[in-house]
Amino acid sequence: MSRINPKFGKELKKYGATEFGSCYNCGTCTAVCSLSTGEDSFPRSMVRLSETGNEEEIAASLKPWLCYYCGECSTNCPQTANPGELMMSLRRWLMAKYDWTGLSGYLYKSLTATIIAMVLVAIGVVVFAAYEKFDMEVIMHSGHMFEMLAIAGVFAVILIPNIARMWYFTIIKPGKNVSFMKYIKSLGEFLIHMFTQKRALGCDDNQKRWFEHFILVIGYLTLLFTTVFLDWFGSESIFVIVLGYVVSAVIFVVTFDFVLGRVKKNKEVSKHSQPSDWFFVIWLLLMGVTAFAVRLFIDLDILENNKWLYLFHLAVLAQWALIIVPFGKWTHFLYRSFAMYFAKLTVV
Amino acid sequence: MQKEPTTLSFDALVIGGGIAGGEAALNLASNGYKVIIIEKRLSLGGKMIMLSKVFPTLDCSACITTPKVSEISRHPNITIFTESDLTSVEKRGEHDFVAKVTRRPRYVVAEDCTACQLCEEACPVIVKDQFQYNLVGRKAAYIPFSIASPKVAAIDIENCTLCGACEKVCPPGCIDFTQEPRDYVITAKTAIVATGFKLYDPSNVPRYNYGEAKNVITSMQMERLLAPTRPFHTILRSSDGKVPDKIAYVLCAGSRDDSLGNPICSQICCMYSIKQAQLLMGALPMADITIYYIDIRAYGKGYEEFYEQAAGMGVRFVKGKIGRISEKENGNLTLRYEDLASGKLKEADHDLVVLSVGVKPNSEPAGLFTTHKLELDSLQFVKQSDPLLSPAKTTIEGVFVAGTATGPKDIPDSILSAGSASTEAICYLNQ
Numbered sequence: 158m159s160r161i162n163p164k165f166g167k168e169l170k171k172y173g174a175t176e177f178g179s180c181y182n183c184g185t186c187t188a189v190c191s192l193s194t195g196e197d198s199f200p201r202s203m204v205r206l207s208e209t210g211n212e213e214e215i216a217a218s219l220k221p222w223l224c225y226y227c228g229e230c231s232t233n234c235p236q237t238a239n240p241g242e243l244m245m246s247l248r249r250w251l252m253a254k255y256d257w258t259g260l261s262g263y264l265y266k267s268l269t270a271t272i273i274a275m276v277l278v279a280i281g282v283v284v285f286a287a288y289e290k291f292d293m294e295v296i297m298h299s300g301h302m303f304e305m306l307a308i309a310g311v312f313a314v315i316l317i318p319n320i321a322r323m324w325y326f327t328i329i330k331p332g333k334n335v336s337f338m339k340y341i342k343s344l345g346e347f348l349i350h351m352f353t354q355k356r357a358l359g360c361d362d363n364q365k366r367w368f369e370h371f372i373l374v375i376g377y378l379t380l381l382f383t384t385v386f387l388d389w390f391g392s393e394s395i396f397v398i399v400l401g402y403v404v405s406a407v408i409f410v411v412t413f414d415f416v417l418g419r420v421k422k423n424k425e426v427s428k429h430s431q432p433s434d435w436f437f438v439i440w441l442l443l444m445g446v447t448a449f450a451v452r453l454f455i456d457l458d459i460l461e462n463n464k465w466l467y468l469f470h471l472a473v474l475a476q477w478a479l480i481i482v483p484f485g486k487w488t489h490f491l492y493r494s495f496a497m498y499f500a501k502l503t504v505v
Numbered sequence: 506m507q508k509e510p511t512t513l514s515f516d517a518l519v520i521g522g523g524i525a526g527g528e529a530a531l532n533l534a535s536n537g538y539k540v541i542i543i544e545k546r547l548s549l550g551g552k553m554i555m556l557s558k559v560f561p562t563l564d565c566s567a568c569i570t571t572p573k574v575s576e577i578s579r580h581p582n583i584t585i586f587t588e589s590d591l592t593s594v595e596k597r598g599e600h601d602f603v604a605k606v607t608r609r610p611r612y613v614v615a616e617d618c619t620a621c622q623l624c625e626e627a628c629p630v631i632v633k634d635q636f637q638y639n640l641v642g643r644k645a646a647y648i649p650f651s652i653a654s655p656k657v658a659a660i661d662i663e664n665c666t667l668c669g670a671c672e673k674v675c676p677p678g679c680i681d682f683t684q685e686p687r688d689y690v691i692t693a694k695t696a697i698v699a700t701g702f703k704l705y706d707p708s709n710v711p712r713y714n715y716g717e718a719k720n721v722i723t724s725m726q727m728e729r730l731l732a733p734t735r736p737f738h739t740i741l742r743s744s745d746g747k748v749p750d751k752i753a754y755v756l757c758a759g760s761r762d763d764s765l766g767n768p769i770c771s772q773i774c775c776m777y778s779i780k781q782a783q784l785l786m787g788a789l790p791m792a793d794i795t796i797y798y799i800d801i802r803a804y805g806k807g808y809e810e811f812y813e814q815a816a817g818m819g820v821r822f823v824k825g826k827i828g829r830i831s832e833k834e835n836g837n838l839t840l841r842y843e844d845l846a847s848g849k850l851k852e853a854d855h856d857l858v859v860l861s862v863g864v865k866p867n868s869e870p871a872g873l874f875t876t877h878k879l880e881l882d883s884l885q886f887v888k889q890s891d892p893l894l895s896p897a898k899t900t901i902e903g904v905f906v907a908g909t910a911t912g913p914k915d916i917p918d919s920i921l922s923a924g925s926a927s928t929e930a931i932c933y934l935n936q
């Protein structure tokens with residue numbers, strides 16, 4: 158039995174979708190979407206479910222994650238119902254739904270709450286530094302420890318339980334029967350998607366965006382690896398140092414292009430930027446820039462006199478690790494990869 | 506060279522010689538008023554004279570339009586200017602309109618032409634035939650179409666090479682290359698705007714591939730393929746002569762679509778597509794006909810039954826708007842759509858696709874009135890100042906409007922509105 162919730166539209170508006178109510182069910186969006194298939198036809202079906210407020214089926218659906226927001230559907234919708242933006246909003250809504258803490262939805266809907274959280278984290282960093290009497294040695298060491306702990310903690314406490322919930326909503330609750338072997342066999346698909354997001358290539362005219370995404374994912378993971386496991390800031394190895402410079406520069410260039418796109422709004426995908434989108438790209442940019450600068454200052458031996466830079470970097474990092482990664486747009490990437498995996502599980 | 510424009514006086518000036526303008530003129534003339542019709546094309550009859558049969562009665566359009574048109578052209582109170590441009594209409598006061606009109610030359614003396622078509626045979630120039638919606642060719646010396654009124658040849662001077670072949674063969678010697686445009690000043694006591702509608706141009710929608718894929722045609726082209734005076738005397742794909750057996754209709758092509766700047770329903774395309782489907786079933790009994798629609802709008806008397814009749818005959822109705830049409834190597838077409846019944850994305854192959862193009866406004870009349878403003882509505886159709894109680898009134902007193910100039914209409918509604926416009930005009934004349 159599916160329940161209809163007429164108020165759902167109002168709720169969804171808070172996640173960005175405002176025009177889907179004008180849809181007259183023509184199916185043009187589905188027909189022009191290059192990622193829609195006979196088995197997984199969207200976005201019209203999702204517009205319909207949203208219109209009727211069928212939350213249960215939306216929560217059980219993986220379709221929002223199969224869309225890469227090329228915007229074709231919105232460009233061609235006869236009712237300017239903006240189905241592409243609806244799909245984006247559903248991803249945000251799902252993110253909130255999967256999140257057991259409820260913070261994702263709260264932070265998403267309230268910009269003030271997000272800013273307060275960001276400020277609190279920054280204050281925390283400064284207070285900690287003051288507590289350590291601004292001893293660079295100690296702070297940098299703790300910063301490094303913090304990174305490892307934060308990653309492990311966020312995964313263990315937030316992300317893994319959330320993915321389990323996603324699995325519950327989309328596989329278990331709808332009663333889909335999946336054998337153990339299938340879970341094993343589909344793992345390959347999961348890894349490929351996780352690292353390449355290759356599905357986005359199916360979108361028309363999307364090659365450049367896909368390539369940038371790919372570089373970004375690889376760059377981001379490498380930077381994480383270099384700073385956390387190779388201890389970039391503490392390392393003496395010339396190889397590690399150069400590697401760090403290269404990947405942070407790459408992240409800088411690619412994110413800069415993304416920010417530019419959002420400012421120029423030249424593509425459908427970048428026309429409707431929400432605060433969460435801005436936080437994501439700007440913090441990514443800041444991470445690349447500050448990491449680069451910190452290492453540069455170390456190499457020039459001027460970090461001691463410019464402690465603020467490291468503190469700034471640490472604050473950005475902490476905000477990223479404690480807010481954006483667990484509750485923000487970063488999780489899209491994770492959920493999307495799992496959605497691809499789960500979708501594969503149910504294909505007979 | 507004509508120096509002074511000729512001055513003529515009438516009771517009523519009718520702008521546009523389609524079925525609405527013709528009917529309004531006939532009503533006025535039958536009540537004893539003198540009427541002039543200004544038509545910009547070579548023939549009276551507008552779109553209707555080009556149609557095959559008409560819904561919902563399936564009367565042959567030519568057979569009902571031709572008698573009407575000849576009644577109009579034979580009426581002693583009606584003067585007809587075809588191939589004429591109305592350049593301005595001034596209102597100097599109540600019951601006092603002055604219009605400037607230029608008659609373009611046909612290069613044929615209309616009174617003498619017997620429509621023997623010998624000039625057509627002799628002419629060496631072949632160009633696309635606009636009256637057959639480019640399905641076939643015509644000569645530079647030509648009779649517009651077989652039931653044109655007046656049925657008189659014309660020389661298409663832009664494409665004519667001035668070889669003189671037609672002049673040599675014309676038995677009455679009525680071809681005259683020295684003809685020049687003639688200017689007229691026409692006074693009238695009232696005016697009726699009946700400038701009709703424009704067809705939506707589907708090449709604005711690259712997804713439909715119209716103009717690129719050879720076997721994607723418009724509904725107007727299909728009307729010509731089906732008409733008794735049709736170019737091929739059978740239904741075939743003009744690209745390769747193959748008789749189609751899987752025909753698709755794409756409804757709302759260019760209508761009800763914000764993204765294409767035409768948000769309204771064209772009101773006629775559901776019905777004429779259903780009509781064409783029935784005619785095709787008669788002409789090609791083995792063919793499969795599928796109509797892809799968003800909603801079927803069968804709103805008039807007998808229309809729902811007409812729709813059910815088509816479904817009963819075996820026309821397939823599929824709910825889902827066509828999103829993309831792509832051409833295959835053999836000229837067949839693949840249509841991509843979401844089948845709303847199952848909610849699944851599907852693809853279907855067809856060998857002929859008809860785009861049921863919609864109604865676009867003809868905003869020309871707004872520019873004609875110089876002293877007073879003939880207002881248009883937000884969609885660029887002629888604005889009705891009192892749409893509920895006096896639907897024929899415009900924003901200029903003494904100027905009335907008939908037919909599709911105010912918005913999409915089928916023939917019965919166009920005729921009704923012409924009746925209303927002529928009645929209002931008569932009331933105004935007697936004020």
Ligand SMILES: Cc1cc2nc3c(=O)[nH]c(=O)nc-3n(C[C@H](O)[C@H](O)[C@H](O)COP(=O)(O)OP(=O)(O)OC[C@H]3O[C@@H](n4cnc5c(N)ncnc54)[C@H](O)[C@@H]3O)c2cc1C
Binds near residue numbers: 543553556907
């Ligand atoms: C494919 C198709 C099939 C159809 N089938 C049916 C059917 O089966 N049954 C039915 O009821 N209806 C049908 N219709 C609708 C029908 O064609 C219209 O209702 C009807 O033609 C409207 O007549 P009208 O006189 O208002 O306009 P029009 O036919 O457009 O006539 C307007 C006339 O005004 C002239 N004109 C325009 N501007 C000027 C100007 N500035 N100066 C001078 N003259 C000008 C034009 O040249 C034209 O002759 C069909 C329409 C289409 C497109």
Ligand code: SF4
Binds near residue numbers: 184186187204235239
């Ligand atoms: S194209 Fe627009 S109107 Fe049509 S089904 Fe999709 S969202 Fe609805």
Ligand code: SF4
Binds near residue numbers: 199200
């Ligand atoms: S944005 Fe692109 S991928 Fe997403 S539903 Fe629309 S057309 Fe499909």
Ligand code: SF4
Binds near residue numbers: 613618620625677
């Ligand atoms: S112009 Fe002359 S040759 Fe041509 S149709 Fe008329 S009478 Fe015949």
Ligand code: SF4
Binds near residue numbers: 863
């Ligand atoms: S009449 Fe039918 S086909 Fe034409 S615009 Fe309206 S709904 Fe679409």
